[in-house]
Amino acid sequence: MATGISKKEQLSVDSLTAVMPHRDPHPLPYTNFFEFTYPNKISVAEILEPLPSSFLKVMRNGETKKITTVDDNSIILADNYFGLHKLLESGEKATLIYLDPPYNTGMDFQTRDLKHAYNDQISDTAYIEFMRRRLILMREILSDDGSIYLHIGHQMVAQLKIVMDEVFGIKNFRNIITRRKCSSKNFTKHQYANINDYVLFYSKTENYKWNKPGQKPSDEWISKEYTKVDAKGQYKLVPVHAPGTRHGQTGLEWRGMLPPPGKHWQYVPSKLDELDAAGDIHWSKNGNPRRKVYLTDDKKRPYTDYWEDFRDAHHQSIVISGYPTEKNYDMLKMIVGASSDPGDLVLDPFNGSGTTMHAACELGRRCVGIDQSFAAIEATLKRLRKGLSPMGDYVQKNNESLEKKNQDLFGFDKENLGVVHTSNTGYEISFIADAELLQAFKEEILELAAI
Numbered sequence: 001m002a003t004g005i006s007k008k009e010q011l012s013v014d015s016l017t018a019v020m021p022h023r024d025p026h027p028l029p030y031t032n033f034f035e036f037t038y039p040n041k042i043s044v045a046e047i048l049e050p051l052p053s054s055f056l057k058v059m060r061n062g063e064t065k066k067i068t069t070v071d072d073n074s075i076i077l078a079d080n081y082f083g084l085h086k087l088l089e090s091g092e093k094a095t096l097i098y099l100d101p102p103y104n105t106g107m108d109f110q111t112r113d114l115k116h117a118y119n120d121q122i123s124d125t126a127y128i129e130f131m132r133r134r135l136i137l138m139r140e141i142l143s144d145d146g147s148i149y150l151h152i153g154h155q156m157v158a159q160l161k162i163v164m165d166e167v168f169g170i171k172n173f174r175n176i177i178t179r180r181k182c183s184s185k186n187f188t189k190h191q192y193a194n195i196n197d198y199v200l201f202y203s204k205t206e207n208y209k210w211n212k213p214g215q216k217p218s219d220e221w222i223s224k225e226y227t228k229v230d231a232k233g234q235y236k237l238v239p240v241h242a243p244g245t246r247h248g249q250t251g252l253e254w255r256g257m258l259p260p261p262g263k264h265w266q267y268v269p270s271k272l273d274e275l276d277a278a279g280d281i282h283w284s285k286n287g288n289p290r291r292k293v294y295l296t297d298d299k300k301r302p303y304t305d306y307w308e309d310f311r312d313a314h315h316q317s318i319v320i321s322g323y324p325t326e327k328n329y330d331m332l333k334m335i336v337g338a339s340s341d342p343g344d345l346v347l348d349p350f351n352g353s354g355t356t357m358h359a360a361c362e363l364g365r366r367c368v369g370i371d372q373s374f375a376a377i378e379a380t381l382k383r384l385r386k387g388l389s390p391m392g393d394y395v396q397k398n399n400e401s402l403e404k405k406n407q408d409l410f411g412f413d414k415e416n417l418g419v420v421h422t423s424n425t426g427y428e429i430s431f432i433a434d435a436e437l438l439q440a441f442k443e444e445i446l447e448l449a450a451i
């Protein structure tokens, strides 16, 4: 394992190389900033210019009211470019933004009951500029102690990392998280099976909220990790030294022993004596000391940048909204808990079925979601006002649905057919629509509002 050395420590002769950058006739660009160039890349000032638009709150009884600010716990039916501008104009500040935009897969998506959900076909540069414009608006909405999580597939993760660096600054990059999205499939392409997607995590500044997320360890993990027991309980052994030489007390002899070469004691010798007197030091047969770390009831395993336990719905009894690409609810609860506090505003500008809003409501945060798809609004309002349904119900419903002829004009099943909304969420959610959309699709939007 590689170990770091502090800046103060001297490099030895074996770390010298023959590279002399100043003699290179074509010097490398010694800067940290770079960005994509392509046609129609507009300036930040152009992106932030106010956009003429108007929004209306649509009540369940069909009444509408023009709004100037957005209520807490609102779902907005709009292109998010307009929706984000509206939030910016009304001075909203979000502590957490989670977004799960289309991955640029070149595919069309349907809901589990076979309605068109959204289209994911756009050229690569158009996609990058589409995302950049919206990310710049998100940056303006994000509070100074806020964080942004961008969930994306392998198709665009590399390009969006560069866009995120451009918009949020490379110094605010925190992690690129690999999320296992599914089990290994029967994969027929001549390449490795794809089972992961990625989350780019950035903060707005260096002072961002971080509530140390951790998971309760499994019995299996505990028995592998905490292999020893004594009268005080189950424990594991860890070194009492750490990498790097020190010239203070932690570099001195303790019990006639110097720390191993290139290392220092983790504690000053008097503290090591105290630990030993309390029985917290284990001495090996060869006389090497190690510290005992006891298992406590509140032990949590910190999450790493590999998330294995947040797969998307994969068995019939899991409750879901039926929207395609719906993300794992527990993952969203973990993110909301890690990067916001109760009362903070959580925003999802590519809302889909409202998984983020659901997690935020559940954890006492305020939330706003934006989506341009009618099917996404339907899934969100049903989920938050009525609840979710076991995945198995949709399989049964699909068969009935295919035979049923009298669906309404944009494919909604008015009677909800076989799907039973079991988990009773019952949140108070406001429904806001872009005024132009309301004018063009009044009947459909009033039908959504009545959910």
Ligand SMILES: C[S@@+](CC[C@H](N)C(=O)[O-])C[C@H]1O[C@@H](n2cnc3c(N)ncnc32)[C@H](O)[C@@H]1O
Binding pocket: 078, 079, 080, 081, 100, 101, 102, 103, 117, 118, 323, 324, 325, 326, 327, 328, 349, 350, 351, 352, 353, 354, 355, 356, 370, 371, 372, 373, 376
């Ligand atoms: C991958 S889905 C999000 C799924 C969501 N995370 C969930 O758990 O259900 C992406 C969503 O972005 C929406 N979308 C795409 N472009 C948009 C735009 N310009 N404005 C608003 N929504 C958009 C699509 O309609 C789709 O619902």
